[in-house]
Amino acid sequence: xxxxxxxxxxxxxxxxxxxxxxxxxxxxxxxxxxxxxxxxxxxxxxxxxxxxxxxxxxxxxxxxxxxxxxxxxxxxxxxxxxxxxxxxxxxxxxxxxxxxxxxxxxxxxxxxxxxxxxxxxxxxxxxxxxxxxxxxxxxxxxxxxxxxxxxxxxxxxxxxxxxxxxxxxxxxxxxxxxxxxxxxxxxxxxxxxxxxxxxxxxxxxxxxxxxxxxxxxxxxxxxxxxxxxxxxxxxxxxxxxxxxxxxxxxxxxxxxxxxxxxxxxxxxxxxxxxxxxxxxxxxxxxxxxxxxxxxxxxxxxxxxxxxxxxxxxxxxxxxxxxxx
Amino acid sequence: xxxxxxxxxxxxxxxxxxxxxxxxxxxxxxxxxxxxxxxxxxxxxxxxxxxxxxxxxxxxxxxxxxxxxxxxxxxxxxxxxxxxxxxxxxxxxxxxxxxxxxxxxxxxxxxxxxxxxxxxxxxxxxxxxxxxxxxxxxxxxxxxxxxxxxxxxxxxxxxxxxxxxxxxxxxxxxxxxxxxxxxxxxxxxxxxxxxxxxxxxxxxxxxxxxxxxxxxxxxxxxxxxxxxxxxxxxxxxxxxxxxxxx
Ligand SMILES: Cc1cc2nc3c(=O)[nH]c(=O)nc-3n(C[C@H](O)[C@H](O)[C@H](O)COP(=O)(O)OP(=O)(O)OC[C@H]3O[C@@H](n4cnc5c(N)ncnc54)[C@H](O)[C@@H]3O)c2cc1C
Ligand SMILES: Nc1ncnc2c1ncn2[C@@H]1O[C@H](COP(=O)(O)O)[C@@H](O)[C@H]1O
Numbered sequence: 001x002x003x004x005x006x007x008x009x010x011x012x013x014x015x016x017x018x019x020x021x022x023x024x025x026x027x028x029x030x031x032x033x034x035x036x037x038x039x040x041x042x043x044x045x046x047x048x049x050x051x052x053x054x055x056x057x058x059x060x061x062x063x064x065x066x067x068x069x070x071x072x073x074x075x076x077x078x079x080x081x082x083x084x085x086x087x088x089x090x091x092x093x094x095x096x097x098x099x100x101x102x103x104x105x106x107x108x109x110x111x112x113x114x115x116x117x118x119x120x121x122x123x124x125x126x127x128x129x130x131x132x133x134x135x136x137x138x139x140x141x142x143x144x145x146x147x148x149x150x151x152x153x154x155x156x157x158x159x160x161x162x163x164x165x166x167x168x169x170x171x172x173x174x175x176x177x178x179x180x181x182x183x184x185x186x187x188x189x190x191x192x193x194x195x196x197x198x199x200x201x202x203x204x205x206x207x208x209x210x211x212x213x214x215x216x217x218x219x220x221x222x223x224x225x226x227x228x229x230x231x232x233x234x235x236x237x238x239x240x241x242x243x244x245x246x247x248x249x250x251x252x253x254x255x256x257x258x259x260x261x262x263x264x265x266x267x268x269x270x271x272x273x274x275x276x277x278x279x280x281x282x283x284x285x286x287x288x289x290x291x292x293x294x295x296x297x298x299x300x301x302x303x304x305x306x307x308x309x310x311x312x313x314x315x316x317x318x319x320x321x322x323x324x
Numbered sequence: 325x326x327x328x329x330x331x332x333x334x335x336x337x338x339x340x341x342x343x344x345x346x347x348x349x350x351x352x353x354x355x356x357x358x359x360x361x362x363x364x365x366x367x368x369x370x371x372x373x374x375x376x377x378x379x380x381x382x383x384x385x386x387x388x389x390x391x392x393x394x395x396x397x398x399x400x401x402x403x404x405x406x407x408x409x410x411x412x413x414x415x416x417x418x419x420x421x422x423x424x425x426x427x428x429x430x431x432x433x434x435x436x437x438x439x440x441x442x443x444x445x446x447x448x449x450x451x452x453x454x455x456x457x458x459x460x461x462x463x464x465x466x467x468x469x470x471x472x473x474x475x476x477x478x479x480x481x482x483x484x485x486x487x488x489x490x491x492x493x494x495x496x497x498x499x500x501x502x503x504x505x506x507x508x509x510x511x512x513x514x515x516x517x518x519x520x521x522x523x524x525x526x527x528x529x530x531x532x533x534x535x536x537x538x539x540x541x542x543x544x545x546x547x548x549x550x551x552x553x554x555x556x557x558x559x560x561x562x563x564x565x566x567x568x569x570x
Contacts, residue, residue: 110531
């Protein structure tokens with residue numbers, strides 16, 4: 001018996017969303033009186049972080065075919081590790097990787113799955129009750145998992161990462177993929193060059209049609225840079241190609257939950273809110289005091305973005321200078 | 325090319341959400357339903373574009389009760405050739421995937437497309453589960469799809485960037501933004517949809533792996549605190565001392 005957590009490396013380190021998942025899985029393991037086992041493919045100097053996050057054991061998945069995000073290879077690898085460890089609970093992060101493999105693994109194991117958990121499961125006997133967001137954050141639902149095997153993917157940024165001085169025993173785990181023949185060939189990987197990944201960013205500066213045109217994004221980027229924030233936009237802005245579609249947040253774009261979200265010249269349509277209302281603190285800057293976004297904001301400034309934003313950049317610079 | 329597009333029936337994006345039966349089910353009274361935007365804008369429209377350039381057929385499939393038929397007809401109005409409704413109300417994504425797999429397994433579809441996720445239950449699971457149940461390759465979160473003979477070239481989102489993959493048909497993908505531009509059905513399409521075949525298929529065996537115990541509306545935010553536009557430094561101060569966000 002054990003709890004398995006699938007983890008990944010990004011830019012040489014363990015992904016933050018993976019550390020969150022290890023924290024989560026180790027809390028479940030503690031409740032079940034069993035071991036938290038982290039799986040990882042690839043190498044990093046930061047492997048000790050998996051132990052610090054709560055794993056008692058780390059299995060390094062060994063097979064060259066695991067270098068890319070391939071649902072058939074990774075499903076087989078995790079299935080083999082879970083069988084070897086006698087694991088009935090398998091944890092992922094609900095990030096792009098989790099969305100690509102967790103459902104496939106759940107279907108293979110006939111495991112009940114909850115995608116995008118936002119809280120620790122309530123465990124009673126063999127049954128887990130897991131809370132998740134539904135209706136794009138307008139409500140939550142509690143799912144009871146009826147099957148013996150369970151797959152849960154944790155919504156990123158649901159819990160802060162906690163690291164202790166715990167250490168994990170590390171071992172190689174040879175994965176046999178001789179009978180798995182994926183027909184998917186990776187032709188090209190385009191790494192996001194911006195330093196900050198929108199999905200993981202603690203602070204996000206987002207702007208909408210109120211900015212009038214792509215040439216006006218300089219000040220948005222400046223504000224983001226000063227704050228150490230990622231940039232985002234509303235749907236019409238990406239539809240008109242003012243910004244890349246990767247920046248589109250909302251119901252039909254990316255759902256994000258940063259610690260701090262700035263919405264500048266965005267009206268606050270319900271479909272936009274659906275992707276950002278999980279943010280901890282929301283600041284709205286809009287020239288129209290009746291803009292609906294103010295009803296979903298913690299702080300608001302009624303004013304012209306072209307006047308407010310440059311002043312705000314200066315204010316952040318002064319603040320940073322005073323707090324270094 | 326024989327394409328199957330999975331569509332789900334969801335409350336309109338502006339619908340007011342409420343629950344019934346002691347908060348154990350969605351209250352559909354007075355709610356307008358639409359095709360899940362990811363299924364319509366990105367999967368179905370791209371399927372129709374491929375059919376228009378390469379030939380073939382586009383079938384839409386939905387797992388649900390008869391009250392979904394109006395939504396299915398909208399998919400036919402957009403240009404799908406025919407529709408299948410599996411007469412079963414799934415309680416989770418796996419239950420939907422099981423039904424679709426049971427129907428599709430011996431029909432010889434070259435390409436099966438699902439949306440990235442439904443906007444009501446936000447699962448993002450059906451595509452991957454279907455791929456497993458049908459033992460097919462799966463490409464998640466596709467943002468671009470081109471065909472070259474019987475090989476698909478797909479761009480898709482991965483953590484920290486995008487990846488371009490190639491895969492021979494048959495395969496399954498989940499569609500995200502970028503695949504196509506939304507279309508509006510025209511009068512001819514709407515008229516034609518009335519007579520296009522909508523086959524109702526009885527449900528296959530189903531596993532009930534999860535049960536929803538209760539729904540709860542998310543609490544909104546309390547009053548917004550306004551800061552004068554002339555003094556944005558006040559905002560920074562509040563973000564630091566009060567919100568502890570800086
Ligand atoms: C099915 C569906 C799905 C959708 N999904 C999404 C989604 O995922 N994400 C999304 O964002 N939208 C989505 N939309 C679109 C959404 O309904 C709105 O149309 C969109 O969010 C509006 O974008 P906006 O706020 O940038 O523009 P607008 O609504 O045009 O608002 C611009 C705002 O800027 C303000 N403004 C103007 N000038 C200034 C100035 N000088 N300084 C400060 N403020 C100024 C205005 O007062 C106004 O409030 C969806 C719509 C549908 C139907
Ligand atoms: N009841 C259903 N009938 C047909 N397709 C569905 C159904 N539910 C979900 N899907 C498809 O699966 C995708 C992902 O759904 P989900 O995994 O439930 O978020 C949707 O975008 C649809 O394409």
